[in-house]
Amino acid sequence: MKKMILGLGALCLIAFTACKEDASKKVNEENVAVAAERDANSSKFPQITFTETEHDFGTIESKTAVETVFEYKNTGEAPLVITNIASSCGCTVPQDWSKAPLAPGETGKFTVKFNGSGANNVTKTITVTSNTETGRDMVKIKAFVKPDPNAEVKSHLATPQIQS
Structure with missing residues (x-):
């Protein structure tokens, strides 16, 4: 056994000492240059800048559909890719944005439709998910929704008690 x-120990010793070739001779200089450029570019991010971050529809009638367009520009140093745009509720629908990369300096836009639900002051948030450094940016819409005059008025009075 000994x-x-x-x-086995002698065999391992021979195997490890036989691989003493200088590792720096095996490095391809072209790969080092490509890796250095990739690492330098990895700190460059796109940046999304909106022409307005909040749109006020003013006073609207209940159940009246309205829409607006949010415009943005890539003010960063890398291509901007928007992966998703979502609203805080189903009454607000973002649509029509480009999923293609937006080069630095280029502009884009998306539409937001609001169906006029709710009452009084209403604010909705739209979240833009992209490859910016923060990963998420937000815009808002707001409106004062006038109550529907044809809606049933609910009484807040207590039900009268029947006395026996």
Whole structure:
């Protein structure tokens, strides 16, 4: 058993000392240059800048559909890719944005439709998910929704008690 362990140890020693070739000779200089450029570019991000971050529809009638367009520009140093635009509720629908990369300096836009639900002051948030450094940017819409005059008025009075 001792001879077997001693033989295995000698074999391992020979194997490890045989691989003493200088590792720096195996490095391809072209790969080093490509990696250095990639690492330098990895700190460059796109940046999304909106022409307005909040749109006020003013006073609207209940159940009246309205829409607006949010315009933005890539003010960063890398292509901007918007992966998703979502609203805080189903009554607000973002649509029509480009999923293609937007080069630095280029502009884009998306439409937001609001169906006029709610009452009084209403504010909705739209979240833009992209490859910016923060990963998420937000815009808002707001409106004062006038109550529907044809809607049933609910009484807040207590139900009268029947006395026996």
